[in-house]
Amino acid sequence: MTTDLPAPEAPETESVGAGLPEVVDTVAVAKLYGAPLFELPQDLYIPPDALEVFLEAFEGPLDLLLYLIRKQNFNILDIPLADVTRQYLSYVDQIRSTNLELAAEYLLMAAMLIEIKSRMLLPPKKTEEGEEPEDPRAELVRRLLEYEQIKLAAAKLDQLPLLGRDFLRAQVYVEQSLKPRFPDVSIDELREAWLEILKRAKLTQHHKITREELSVREHMSIVLRTLQGRRFVEFQELFDPSRGPQVLVVTFIAMLELARERLIEVTQAEAYAPIYVRLAYQPA
Numbered sequence: 001m002t003t004d005l006p007a008p009e010a011p012e013t014e015s016v017g018a019g020l021p022e023v024v025d026t027v028a029v030a031k032l033y034g035a036p037l038f039e040l041p042q043d044l045y046i047p048p049d050a051l052e053v054f055l056e057a058f059e060g061p062l063d064l065l066l067y068l069i070r071k072q073n074f075n076i077l078d079i080p081l082a083d084v085t086r087q088y089l090s091y092v093d094q095i096r097s098t099n100l101e102l103a104a105e106y107l108l109m110a111a112m113l114i115e116i117k118s119r120m121l122l123p124p125k126k127t128e129e130g131e132e133p134e135d136p137r138a139e140l141v142r143r144l145l146e147y148e149q150i151k152l153a154a155a156k157l158d159q160l161p162l163l164g165r166d167f168l169r170a171q172v173y174v175e176q177s178l179k180p181r182f183p184d185v186s187i188d189e190l191r192e193a194w195l196e197i198l199k200r201a202k203l204t205q206h207h208k209i210t211r212e213e214l215s216v217r218e219h220m221s222i223v224l225r226t227l228q229g230r231r232f233v234e235f236q237e238l239f240d241p242s243r244g245p246q247v248l249v250v251t252f253i254a255m256l257e258l259a260r261e262r263l264i265e266v267t268q269a270e271a272y273a274p275i276y277v278r279l280a281y282q283p284a
Contacts, residue, residue, distance in 0.1 A: 060105065062147045063151070064088065064091060066148055076141060081116060081120065085110065085117060088106075088113060091106070214246060214250040216253050219247075223251070227279045228279070232276040232277070234275070234277075235277055238251065238255065239251055239252075264277055265279075
């Protein structure tokens with residue numbers, strides 16, 4: 001709803017324009033409703049439609065309808081459509097004279113209210129299943145309740161503290177020195193850092209891995225030749241640690257093969273006593 005405030009009397013622009021029809025070189029200082037104004041008004045002039053006071057501002061048709069219902073304490077589940085529609089149309093008539101585009105949206109809701117009222121005046125018809133028909137106001141009530149919930153939630157969000165409205169962000173400028181400041185390092189810290197580098201260098205040493213083909217049969221012959229002509233040989237004498245772990249493993253496998261084929265005998269007098277190896281046969 002808008003109300004036009006009375007404005008002071010304006011100077012007669014027609015007389016100004018009529019008084020200077022022949023002054024071609026005069027430059028207009030302003031334009032008022034498309035007409036040139038060659039002299040400034042001597043008093044404060046406000047056009048009639050320059051100032052409007054909005055007594056009630058609504059977000060849309062649902063907002064207006066909800067306002068009319070809550071203002072008169074109507075039961076939203078049992079809306080008296082005759083009274084509400086009459087008040088609603090009264091408001092629409094007021095805004096239609098000033099803003100036709102805005103009134104079109106409200107007229108759509110007014111048509112819906114009239115349709116609902118007309119459906120309520122007609123005798124109800126039962127559905128195909130024989131049930132009672134739904135209240136014509138049910139869909140409108142559902143939309144109003146949903147809108148009211150959203151409106152209350154928006155009001156709660158608006159009450160939360162807002163930057164620039166309820167509080168300001170504090171900003172503090174700290175002047176920093178242009179001269180760079182380097183950390184102090186002692187000799188002990190340098191020594192520890194150097195030792196750490198050496199430790200990591202040892203962990204990244206390169207190793208060359210070679211592949212050596214070893215024959216179990218060949219080492220079986222070597223063990224037999226070692227035992228040849230000897231009564232007993234201590235177990236550890238059959239291994240040569242200087243040749244590497246690969247040779248030790250193959251020699252041990254060769255001894256196991258000889259023992260499985262019963263070509264050698266492995267004996268021990270008692271627990272934890274030395275282990276001896278000998279040939280299982282004595283050559284002639």
